[in-house]
Amino acid sequence: MPKPNQSRDIMDRKIEHLKIPLEYDVQHLKNYFNDIKLIHYPIPDIDFEEIDLTANFFNKKISAPICISAITGGHPVSKEINEILAKAAEQENIIMSVGSQRAGIEDPALLDSFQVTRKVAPNIPIIGNIGLGQVSSQDFELETFGDCIDMIQADIMAIHLNTLHELVQDKGDISSKLFRINFQKIRENYEIPIIAKEVGTGFNQHLAEILDKLGFDGFDVGGTGGTSFAAIESKRNNFNNQRYSRDPAEVFREWGIPTPISVIYVRNVSQKLIIATGGLRTGIDIARSIALGADIGGFAYSFLKSAWKDRKNKSITNTVKEIRTLKHELRSCLWLMNVNSLNNLKGKRDKYVILGDLYRWLHQ
Numbered sequence: 001m002p003k004p005n006q007s008r009d010i011m012d013r014k015i016e017h018l019k020i021p022l023e024y025d026v027q028h029l030k031n032y033f034n035d036i037k038l039i040h041y042p043i044p045d046i047d048f049e050e051i052d053l054t055a056n057f058f059n060k061k062i063s064a065p066i067c068i069s070a071i072t073g074g075h076p077v078s079k080e081i082n083e084i085l086a087k088a089a090e091q092e093n094i095i096m097s098v099g100s101q102r103a104g105i106e107d108p109a110l111l112d113s114f115q116v117t118r119k120v121a122p123n124i125p126i127i128g129n130i131g132l133g134q135v136s137s138q139d140f141e142l143e144t145f146g147d148c149i150d151m152i153q154a155d156i157m158a159i160h161l162n163t164l165h166e167l168v169q170d171k172g173d174i175s176s177k178l179f180r181i182n183f184q185k186i187r188e189n190y191e192i193p194i195i196a197k198e199v200g201t202g203f204n205q206h207l208a209e210i211l212d213k214l215g216f217d218g219f220d221v222g223g224t225g226g227t228s229f230a231a232i233e234s235k236r237n238n239f240n241n242q243r244y245s246r247d248p249a250e251v252f253r254e255w256g257i258p259t260p261i262s263v264i265y266v267r268n269v270s271q272k273l274i275i276a277t278g279g280l281r282t283g284i285d286i287a288r289s290i291a292l293g294a295d296i297g298g299f300a301y302s303f304l305k306s307a308w309k310d311r312k313n314k315s316i317t318n319t320v321k322e323i324r325t326l327k328h329e330l331r332s333c334l335w336l337m338n339v340n341s342l343n344n345l346k347g348k349r350d351k352y353v354i355l356g357d358l359y360r361w362l363h364q
């Protein structure tokens with residue numbers, strides 16, 4: 001049953017989360033991708049147009065290794081944004097994700113803001129999204145997971161791990177003790193691929209190894225370098241500001257493990273699929289991620305910006321243009337390295353050097 005106040009709170013939060021990254025600078029101060037240099041090859045002997053960008057994503061073929069990361073759902077404006085993103089993803093045959101489906105579970109009036117994605121994108125892979133807080137709850141019901149899958153006919157589910165975000169937001173959920181037990185029940189009852197997804201604070205190696213063994217089918221590393229959820233919460237000016245002498249959301253703004261480091265950590269202990277998200281801004285960043293061992297590059301902030309522009313023009317032009325730009329940059333990058341396919345770049349240590357802070361982080 002919908003709980004009116006709770007559902008109104010979630011809706012208000014959803015719209016603030018959309019607007020704050022567009023109106024303020026809530027990006028992490030350091031983007032570690034700039035410390036990775038790909039090796040240039042002055043006389044490419046491969047045909048530019050024949051470079052193969054296609055990839056397989058859990059049995060569906062996509063045109064390029066690009067994922068529209070989880071952004072939204074649960075508000076009428078979210079419905080418009082999700083419709084734009086899903087239409088553009090379908091047209092360009094890349095991966096689409098919805099934001100946390102909690103709002104749709106708690107209030108059926110908000111279901112259409114998620115359902116719209118499958119309605120306009122019948123063919124592409126769509127990733128569903130449920131939170132660590134929900135899965136770890138004492139009241140967690142197994143059917144809720146199935147409801148999320150059915151809501152969008154999800155091909156894959158992501159469980160987002162957002163502990164810092166929960167910690168710094170008003171009424172955040174900070175107990176994850178039941179996570180393992182509840183996840184095991186999910187694993188035993190659902191065959192759908194499930195990935196563990198961070199939201200901008202990254203993965204350490206130890207947890208990646210545990211989650212791999214626990215039965216996750218892949219990772220979205222969501223490291224630092226891009227959108228900072230703590231920075232978003234500090235702009236929402238929540239109750240912590242009055243309770244403490246310093247705003248925890250501001251103090252923890254830069255907390256976390258950089259995206260490139262997270263990719264390396266996860267790849268060290270798992271052969272499963274990796275989506276690199278957190279601070280990717282160009283097709284060069286996709287190539288850098290793949291060279292480090294990732295399979296797919298994920299983007300939230302870039303597509304939030306393009307979809308917001310499209311919403312004003314009632315089109316999908318900017319989002320399609322952004323996807324095509326990423327593909328062109330990725331193809332250009334491979335050509336300039338004389339690499340004819342993603343497989344010939346993936347995890348290839350001789351294709352890049354690591355400098356600066358990233359080097360220092362790795363060689364502690």
Ligand SMILES: Cc1cc2nc3c(=O)[nH]c(=O)nc-3n(C[C@H](O)[C@H](O)[C@H](O)COP(=O)(O)O)c2cc1C
Pocket residue numbers: 017018021069070071072098099100129158160197198199200222225226227277278279280298299300301302304
């Ligand atoms: C407005 C906004 C809302 C988001 N909501 C979710 C969410 O509901 N679930 C989730 O797993 N990640 C969510 N994220 C995190 C992104 O999927 C991504 O991991 C993070 O923003 C880092 O990528 P970026 O630097 O390209 O923005 C959200 C990000 C933004 C900007």
